[in-house]
Amino acid sequence: MPIAIKNSIIDISSEETTRELAKDLSNYLKGSEIIFLYGEMGVGKTTFVKYLINQFQIKKKLQTTEVTSPTFNLLNEYETDDLIIKHYDLFRLKDKSEVKNLDLFDNNQNTITLIEWPELINKENFNKTIDLIFNYENELNNRSVKIDGLDWSFNMKLSKDFREIKGDASFRKFYRNTKKNSIIVFANREKIKNLLIYDSINKILIKNNIIAPKLLSQNYKKNYIEIQDLGKKTIYQILSRNKKNQYLIFKKVINVLNKIQLVKDKKIKNFKDKFYLIKDYKNKILLDEAKLFSYWYVPKKLNKKKINIFNSKFNKEIKLVLSKLNFKNDTFVHRDFHVSNLIINSKNQIGLIDNQDALIGNKAYDLASLIDDVRYKTPNSLKDKVYNYYLKTNKTIDVNKFKNDFDILSVLRNLKIIGIFMRLAERDKKRKYLKLIPYAWKMIDIRMSKNKDLINLKLLLASNFPKFITK
Numbered sequence: 001m002p003i004a005i006k007n008s009i010i011d012i013s014s015e016e017t018t019r020e021l022a023k024d025l026s027n028y029l030k031g032s033e034i035i036f037l038y039g040e041m042g043v044g045k046t047t048f049v050k051y052l053i054n055q056f057q058i059k060k061k062l063q064t065t066e067v068t069s070p071t072f073n074l075l076n077e078y079e080t081d082d083l084i085i086k087h088y089d090l091f092r093l094k095d096k097s098e099v100k101n102l103d104l105f106d107n108n109q110n111t112i113t114l115i116e117w118p119e120l121i122n123k124e125n126f127n128k129t130i131d132l133i134f135n136y137e138n139e140l141n142n143r144s145v146k147i148d149g150l151d152w153s154f155n156m157k158l159s160k161d162f163r164e165i166k167g168d169a170s171f172r173k174f175y176r177n178t179k180k181n182s183i184i185v186f187a188n189r190e191k192i193k194n195l196l197i198y199d200s201i202n203k204i205l206i207k208n209n210i211i212a213p214k215l216l217s218q219n220y221k222k223n224y225i226e227i228q229d230l231g232k233k234t235i236y237q238i239l240s241r242n243k244k245n246q247y248l249i250f251k252k253v254i255n256v257l258n259k260i261q262l263v264k265d266k267k268i269k270n271f272k273d274k275f276y277l278i279k280d281y282k283n284k285i286l287l288d289e290a291k292l293f294s295y296w297y298v299p300k301k302l303n304k305k306k307i308n309i310f311n312s313k314f315n316k317e318i319k320l321v322l323s324k325l326n327f328k329n330d331t332f333v334h335r336d337f338h339v340s341n342l343i344i345n346s347k348n349q350i351g352l353i354d355n356q357d358a359l360i361g362n363k364a365y366d367l368a369s370l371i372d373d374v375r376y377k378t379p380n381s382l383k384d385k386v387y388n389y390y391l392k393t394n395k396t397i398d399v400n401k402f403k404n405d406f407d408i409l410s411v412l413r414n415l416k417i418i419g420i421f422m423r424l425a426e427r428d429k430k431r432k433y434l435k436l437i438p439y440a441w442k443m444i445d446i447r448m449s450k451n452k453d454l455i456n457l458k459l460l461l462a463s464n465f466p467k468f469i470t471k
Helices: 015-028 045-059 152-158 193-207 235-241 246-260 283-301 304-322 365-371 380-392 399-426 431-449 452-464
Strands: 009-011 034-038 075-080 083-089 111-116 130-137 142-148 162-165 173-177 182-186 215-219 224-228 267-269 275-277 331-333 342-344 350-352 359-361
Touching: 009 015, 015 045, 034 045, 045 075, 045 083, 045 111, 045 130, 193 215, 193 224, 193 267, 193 275, 235 246, 235 342, 246 350, 246 365, 246 380, 283 304, 283 399, 304 399, 304 452, 365 380, 365 399, 380 399, 399 431, 399 452, 431 452
Parallel strands: 034 111, 034 130, 083 111
Antiparallel strands: 009 142, 075 083, 130 142, 162 173, 173 182, 182 224, 215 224, 267 275, 331 359, 342 350
């Protein structure tokens, strides 16, 4: 059930909405949190605590227990398998010195502490708290709670005006505003600089008349920016529904790619009024990306004796392959230029999203990303037509040198993708990506089959992964 929210103030006039909030909060809390509950008597603090504790018990398939306010004994404890929930009621305390006798400061990773009537507590003694401020509204006819201390994305989950957009493999979270043509992009604190880069790259694209999300507002302190919503329709969706005109659609995409590759701007100011300089797609970065394959995939497929031997040879071969690239790093490279990141706006124009990883690199990279995309499996005949159309629209390119770089970068990209997909499956438990790995292997095998600079790498992969690579 959607919960009404405005400026982090949530309507909990009914027990049902109180229960829904408790359920949402229980999914957020992991342990070590300290929650202060403010509000006058009878406003719903203990009722909320009851539903919160019961939610943890339900998730662990435990019998729900009666939860009452510990007004006289100050503390009630509840065990929910792996967590201890401490529920304090400090209403009877009259002096700050009495607080010192309690173990409020001994909170650990396995404990959630809930404190009613916390006014006597010095909050400076805590690194971080979550505050729930309960109030009566509308002449006591309604009740509400204001939440402080949670990240912004949690509030988005509660709002009926926002809908979470399920990302691909991103550490960011996206929320579409249903009342406004905008999207909230939320980043974890350790990745917050990504928002600055995203803004910078978008500005460079927009400056060059390429459609990308405009920045509408930002709250860097709270880890989010608000950007223009380009729409829900992707090129991927159009291709999936239209099998007859796929070549014409891809031609339009290539025209966009050509426009992107004309971008010469490398430096621009972000919303913090600081310059951002797009970095070069150096061989070291390409090598590090290839190592994702050896770090995440190889240990799952080879025995311990073979792992170190393979990785040593693999790193050597990747370095040799990189030395065979012909083109310089002189072209704007999106780095994730595939049909799911191409949006059709309301004017039927193609726009770019997921632009934050752009670098200045090899002109063959984005074409390889598009044609050999593992998410959308285009027929080989269509791949060839799209490839040839690109060459037709770029007549000054040395065809042989470009084909060599295309093959190399396609292989390296798909090795990286295999590593990333295995990481998503093992670390993040997103096992759906495993089913895409065989096609990535297929692309690697095809691109290596007719390229003399990839022969030694092909033999190495074939001897260790014969299921996927033909000798």
